[in-house]
Amino acid sequence: MQSRTVTTVLLGVAQTLAWASSYYLPAILAGVIGQSVGASSSTMFGAFSVALLISAAIGPFAGRLIDRRGGRPVLMTSNLVFSVGLAALSQAQQPLHVFAAWAVLGLAMGSGLYEAAFSTVVRLYGQQARRAITGITLFAGFASTVGWPLTAWLENSLGWRGACLVWAALHLLIGLPLNALLPAAERTVPAPQDTPGQPEPQAMLAPDRQRSAAILMAFVFAVAWFISTAMAAHLPQLLMGAGVSLAAAVGIAALVGPAQVAGRLIEFAFLSRMHPLLSARLATLAHPLGVLCIGLLGNSGAIAFAVLHGLGNGILTIAIGTLPLLFFGAKGYGQRQGFLMVPARVVQAGAPFLFGLAVERLGTGALWISAGLGVAACLALTRMAWEMRTR
Secondary structure, eight states: OOOHHHHHHHHHHHHHHHHHTTTTSHHHHHHHHHHHHTOOHHHHHHHHHHHHHHHHHHHHHHHHHHHHHOHHHHHHHHHHHHHHHHHHHHTOOSHHHHHHHHHHHHHHHHHHSHHHHHHHHHHHHGGGGHHHHHHHHHHHTTHHHHHHHHHHHHHHHHHHHHHHHHHHHHIIIIIHHHHHTSOOOOSSOOOOOOOTTOOOTTOSSOHHHHHHHHHHHHHHHHHHHHHHHHHHHHHHHHHHHTTOOHHHHHHHHTTHHHHHHHHHHHHHHTGGGSOHHHHHHHHHHHHHHHHHHHHHHGGGGHHHHHHHHHHHHHHHHHHHHHHHHHHHOSTTHHHHHHHHTHHHHHHHHHHHHHHHHHHHHHGGGGHHHHHHHHHHHHHHHHHHHHHHHTO
16 A cells, blocks of 8 residues: 555645645735626635635535545545636636636535545544644645745736636646545445444544534634634734734734644644644644733734744644544544534635624724634633543
């Protein structure tokens, strides 16, 4: 069988392409696409929100397919759908065309981003997938670092339509072959040797406790994605509200990406030896601690805030893949992961708008709302830890 390291590299590079050509595309192209089709940037971001909602709906179905057949065919299909959606976007002449293209891209996102990649390695390696999940996020952590400059250069050189066509071609020339090289999963998942009413041997919780744990976990994931998306949309504005200049705010906001990668490196090198719940709880407290720095130090705490937020967000991305495996086992992981991420994708779609309202009314004080959500997520994880100890 193909080595786990090779599988991780293949998925990591393919995920970098998938994220760069979808999630990180509107930040560069929304404005110019809107001007071309006669719509505002906010309308173009609305089309992106539609894609996120569709990805939430398709996630459980894609996860179920991965559980049954393995990730390779699903991820390869996602490359084809990504390519079709990006090609359709390049031909848009009016806002309706943009919405239709992003609807197609939503199908690809629901079957081709992190949840699908995590489900793929769990299907292949079961409980031994934690390091592979971490490795995948290490690669894809550079998606914005690669995607934003490349998209901007392509738009400047070829126009936004040409940029979309290049991304579509890259899915066919790079993403599709990479996913095609993934090892095939066994045709069927080995049947667990359990009896009716007994939990799967790998699961850490009995069935009567899994429902409450799933609700708590879905809440934590929703909080993580809400905070991450809200900060991605409003961080420079928040920093300026704290007294930082525009140039400095942009520079400080740029620290979030490297800090996310640093957090994943810390997880890979050190926290992987600890219980996943411990690293997840520490990660949920990173954003509130950063907000506390801003609250106590003002603009002097801006760098600490950006770094702490990035560190926590990077580690939480890994927790989204590892916690369901820990609590519920490998059987049915893909479909369960899809359902757990539905609330996260829904709140992610509304996060820029909802948090924007809070920023308009409260200014930098809106950060205390996100800090409170982070503390609530930590409390939810603490409850889950208690459930494990008393199982």
